[in-house]
Amino acid sequence: MATVGRALLILALVVALYGVAASIYGAVRGRDEWIASGRRSVYAIAALVTGAFAILEIAFLRSDFSFATVASHSSTTTPTFYKGAAAWSSQEGSLLLWLWLLSLWSSLVLFATRNQLRRVAPYATAVLLGFAAFFAALLVFKETPFELRAVAPAEGNGLNPLLRHPSMMIHPPMLYSGYTLFTIPFAFAVGALITRQVGAADWIRATRRFALGAWLFLGIGILLGARWSYAELGWGGYWAWDPVENASLLPWLTGTAFIHSIMIQEKRGMLKIWNVSLILATGVLAILGTFLVRSGILDSIHAFGASTLGIPFVTLIGVLIAASIGLVVLRRSELRSENRLDSLLSREAIFLLNNLVLVAMAFVVFWGTFWPLIAEALTGTRRALGPPWFDKYTVPLAIVLVLLSGIGPVIAWRKATASNARRNFLLPAVAALALGAVLAAMGAAERPLALAMFVCGAFVVVSVGQEFWRGVGVRRAMTGENPLAALRSLVARNRRRYGGYLVHVGMALLFVGVAASTAFNDARDVRLAPGQSVRSGDYTFTYRQATSRISTRDGELEKISFGAVVDVSRDGRHVTTMRPERGYYPSRDVTGLGPVGRFFEGEATSEIGLDAGLRRDIWTAMTPDIRRLLPTIEQGDRVFAAAAGKLPAQLEGQALGAALKGIVDKYLSDRPQATFRVISSPLVTWIWIGSIVVFLGGLIALWPGPDAARRRVSARYAARVAEDLGRA
Amino acid sequence: MDIVALLVILVVLAAVVALVSAPLRGRAAQRVRADAEDRVAELEARKEAKYRELRDAEMDLRTGKLSQEDHRVLDRQLRAEAVEILKALDDARG
Numbered sequence: 098m099a100t101v102g103r104a105l106l107i108l109a110l111v112v113a114l115y116g117v118a119a120s121i122y123g124a125v126r127g128r129d130e131w132i133a134s135g136r137r138s139v140y141a142i143a144a145l146v147t148g149a150f151a152i153l154e155i156a157f158l159r160s161d162f163s164f165a166t167v168a169s170h171s172s173t174t175t176p177t178f179y180k181g182a183a184a185w186s187s188q189e190g191s192l193l194l195w196l197w198l199l200s201l202w203s204s205l206v207l208f209a210t211r212n213q214l215r216r217v218a219p220y221a222t223a224v225l226l227g228f229a230a231f232f233a234a235l236l237v238f239k240e241t242p243f244e245l246r247a248v249a250p251a252e253g254n255g256l257n258p259l260l261r262h263p264s265m266m267i268h269p270p271m272l273y274s275g276y277t278l279f280t281i282p283f284a285f286a287v288g289a290l291i292t293r294q295v296g297a298a299d300w301i302r303a304t305r306r307f308a309l310g311a312w313l314f315l316g317i318g319i320l321l322g323a324r325w326s327y328a329e330l331g332w333g334g335y336w337a338w339d340p341v342e343n344a345s346l347l348p349w350l351t352g353t354a355f356i357h358s359i360m361i362q363e364k365r366g367m368l369k370i371w372n373v374s375l376i377l378a379t380g381v382l383a384i385l386g387t388f389l390v391r392s393g394i395l396d397s398i399h400a401f402g403a404s405t406l407g408i409p410f411v412t413l414i415g416v417l418i419a420a421s422i423g424l425v426v427l428r429r430s431e432l433r434s435e436n437r438l439d440s441l442l443s444r445e446a447i448f449l450l451n452n453l454v455l456v457a458m459a460f461v462v463f464w465g466t467f468w469p470l471i472a473e474a475l476t477g478t479r480r481a482l483g484p485p486w487f488d489k490y491t492v493p494l495a496i497v498l499v500l501l502s503g504i505g506p507v508i509a510w511r512k513a514t515a516s517n518a519r520r521n522f523l524l525p526a527v528a529a530l531a532l533g534a535v536l537a538a539m540g541a542a543e544r545p546l547a548l549a550m551f552v553c554g555a556f557v558v559v560s561v562g563q564e565f566w567r568g569v570g571v572r573r574a575m576t577g578e579n580p581l582a583a584l585r586s587l588v589a590r591n592r593r594r595y596g597g598y599l600v601h602v603g604m605a606l607l608f609v610g611v612a613a614s615t616a617f618n619d620a621r622d623v624r625l626a627p628g629q630s631v632r633s634g635d636y637t638f639t640y641r642q643a644t645s646r647i648s649t650r651d652g653e654l655e656k657i658s659f660g661a662v663v664d665v666s667r668d669g670r671h672v673t674t675m676r677p678e679r680g681y682y683p684s685r686d687v688t689g690l691g692p693v694g695r696f697f698e699g700e701a702t703s704e705i706g707l708d709a710g711l712r713r714d715i716w717t718a719m720t721p722d723i724r725r726l727l728p729t730i731e732q733g734d735r736v737f738a739a740a741a742g743k744l745p746a747q748l749e750g751q752a753l754g755a756a757l758k759g760i761v762d763k764y765l766s767d768r769p770q771a772t773f774r775v776i777s778s779p780l781v782t783w784i785w786i787g788s789i790v791v792f793l794g795g796l797i798a799l800w801p802g803p804d805a806a807r808r809r810v811s812a813r814y815a816a817r818v819a820e821d822l823g824r825a
Numbered sequence: 826m827d828i829v830a831l832l833v834i835l836v837v838l839a840a841v842v843a844l845v846s847a848p849l850r851g852r853a854a855q856r857v858r859a860d861a862e863d864r865v866a867e868l869e870a871r872k873e874a875k876y877r878e879l880r881d882a883e884m885d886l887r888t889g890k891l892s893q894e895d896h897r898v899l900d901r902q903l904r905a906e907a908v909e910i911l912k913a914l915d916d917a918r919g
Contacts, residue, residue, distance in 0.1 A: 100827075104834040112841060133848035141841045148837070213866060294863065302870050363874050509890040510881055511899055520889050567888040591880075 099164060099243040102152040106236050106243070109145040109196070112138050113230035117223045124219035132219045136207050139222060142229050143200035150197045153242050157184050163249035166190060166242050172255035172685070174650040182266035183256045188391060189242035191269060195387060196232040198270070199277040202307070203229070206281050210303050217300055220288035228280055231413055239405060254685040258656070258702045262329045264321040272345055275315025276383040279348055281307040282355075283380025286373050290424040293431045295369055301359050306799060308359075308376070312352045313795040319345050320788045331703030331718040333620060333776045335784065338487040343466040344389040347459055348382035351375055354455040357448050364510065365445065366435030370425065371452070373432065377421035384414055440512040447508055451501045454494050461490040496549050499608050502601040503557035506564050524563055529556035547616035550608055557605035561598045568595070592797050599794025607787030610780045618778035626770045634777030636672065636715055639664045643721070643769050644676065645761040656680040657696055657757065659721035659764055661771055663706060675706025677719040691734025693756055697723065709782050716776040722769050729760055861917065868914040875907045
């Protein structure tokens with residue numbers, strides 16, 4: 098099957114190259130049959146790569162270790178769910194996933210626009226096929242997922258235990274869906290620039306939903322990564338300004354700016370240069386994001402690649418940047434605005450400000466992420482910038498962003514008068530300031546930036562709530578519907594607007610959660626013996642006793658866990674009992690390791706203790722002190738080395754099991770000390786609740802409106818406009 | 826390479842060639858008036874956008890974001906712009 102998989106990828110590469118040529122030839126010569134052939138190339142690639150991906154998945158599910166990538170990233174003891182997802186934990190598998198998703202999304206958009214944008218679409222097709230050819234070439238020449246081993250090993254290395262978390266299995270497809278979906282508006286923007294069709298009516302209308310989908314998927318991916326970090330990495334945080342985290346945030350920030358600013362182009366014919374520049378930058382940043390994860394160019398806990406892909410990716414990014422700048426400069430006269438800003442007190446002005454803040458944030462993140470490379474180029478020494486540097490700039494920008502997301506919904510397009518502004522801002526401003534005063538009196542004034550975020554967050558929630566309230570009131574006055582039906586029809590008639598409002602509320606909740614959990618968390622690192630306690634915030638953590646266990650899967654030892662029973666109390670009352678653990682997975686690379694020692698030389702993961710609540714999360718992780726076990730482990734290795742070859746395999750396995758059981762029991766009887774990280778952190782849950790609200794709002798905005806209803810409304814307005822025309 | 830794999834690859838190759846070359850093998854598609862159609866599509870979209878602006882302005886009036894006076898001025902301006910688009914649309918459709 099590997100041969101077939103490899104052939105499918107070679108065929109995909111050939112078809113992609115043919116499709117690029119056919120699309121461009123058809124566009125230049127005005128030959129529809131060649132354009133159609135180019136478009137069909139995309140469908141063909143989707144089918145070919147689906148086949149290749151299915152072959153790889155089957156190999157993983159069957160634990161076919163003749164495939165080098167399966168042997169390196171899976172094992173018979175890997176749970177089936179994770180076997181299916183282990184494909185994209187490898188370099189080659191993730192590149193194949195990228196190509197697969199790109200081909201599917203490209204097919205979808207080209208099918209949807211097959212009778213539209215006849216001049217733009219062929220060039221967009223060529224760009225999308227160019228991306229497909231690039232990734233297919235990497236898979237054929239650099240990182241093939243279908244490389245076979247001369248002799249298949251009996252067992253694979255297994256999936257990196259850190260990745261054995263449900264969110265980590267969905268996280269890469271979500272991120273890659275976001276990246277690949279952003280290439281679609283990028284490709285159509287390039288096509289629009291080449292053909293000088295840069296009005297909002299064409300490329301923006303055709304690809305707006307794909308941009309929104311990209312934003313949604315990328316956001317889900319980022320949040321799942323944050324959740325994984327919080328629940329799996331054992332440090333208690335959800336965001337570390339790690340280069341790979343930042344790489345996914347960059348296109349999300351510029352993409353967020355884009356989905357706001359295109360509304361101004363759609364409504365007013367303004368910001369054309371800005372919009373094409375934003376989406377071109379977003380497309381390039383999406384490729385850059387993939388490159389950072391896959392190249393290992395920046396030190397990151399998430400970078401899974403080696404540097405073999407550096408030159409092709411840098412070349413591609415260089416070409417994309419040069420071509421983007423060249424196109425925008427060449428088409429600057431077509432990109433002139435049709436209108437001017439009527440007033441600084443208008444929704445357009447707020448959107449512009451929001452765009453500037455988002456782009457400023459993207460610039461800060463970009464600068465901080467690439468500073469190690471910049472510093473190395475300038476000084477010869479690689480120096481990274483830590484979270485305090487990022488926080489210094491992004492926190493004030495985030496506060497302004499949240500404030501703007503509350504102002505936007507309550508201010509009119511074109512021009513808002515001071516009296517209208519007063520009417521709309523009064524209630525949200527008073528409510529937010531009142532909450533701020535109460536929180537300040539309760540001690541929040543010690544953290545002024547966090548307090549500012551709480552005030553702005555409250556402003557957003559009340560202003561959006563007021564919008565829904567008034568909108569429902571208008572609907573009820575017009576139709577006599579009950580409040581629920583009025584709310585439903587209000588949202589259904591303008592999903593984009595009200596879905597967007599919901600996104601603003603979700604973001605406000607998310608940022609309030611971030612501000613509270615960052616400013617008011619209490620984290621302690623402490624070494625405890627059984628019976629000892631430590632305080633964090635209002636809570637007392639008591640290390641009651643040690644735990645240990647051996648986990649097996651299909652008769653094979655999966656891991657050895659050493660843990661603790663931790664009682665948490667508040668004011669002397671028991672709150673919860675937690676059981677954090679450290680799991681040790683055996684090393685598959687046995688070179689130089691003894692049969693017992695190898696069980697403690699592989700990967701180790703943290704199983705955290707977490708009591709999550711709406712007001713506060715109580716979190717703990719532990720690292721056992723296994724130094725007292727080392728003499729026993731070494732002694733075991735010596736005994737097994739001396740007995741090597743003298744015992745039957747079955748007996749040797751039983752003896753090894755007994756030895757490990759003895760080590761696990763000894764850990765318990767030693768009453769071992771352990772190092773604990775205990776955290777009491779407020780409002781963390783609101784980050785996840787806010788995220789759900791954001792994505793619910795995103796889905797509403799993305800959901801297509803009923804065509805029939807739109808036509809009826811259009812017809813009604815058309816009649817009114819025609820009536821005016823008749824009177825004129 | 827085993828024979829089954831070779832057969833599978835040949836079948837896939839034939840299917841891909843058939844799929845991709847179908848538009849080239851058939852009767853040459855009649856050249857559509859792409860530019861004119863694109864122009865109509867663009868104007869239709871501009872019309873929809875203008876109607877959306879009109880609806881938004883009406884909603885802004887009803888929810889108190891715009892005063893009666895501001896709305897009257899804005900509404901008149903938007904309708905004039907809509908009329909221009911409708912005229913251009915009629916011209917484009919011939």
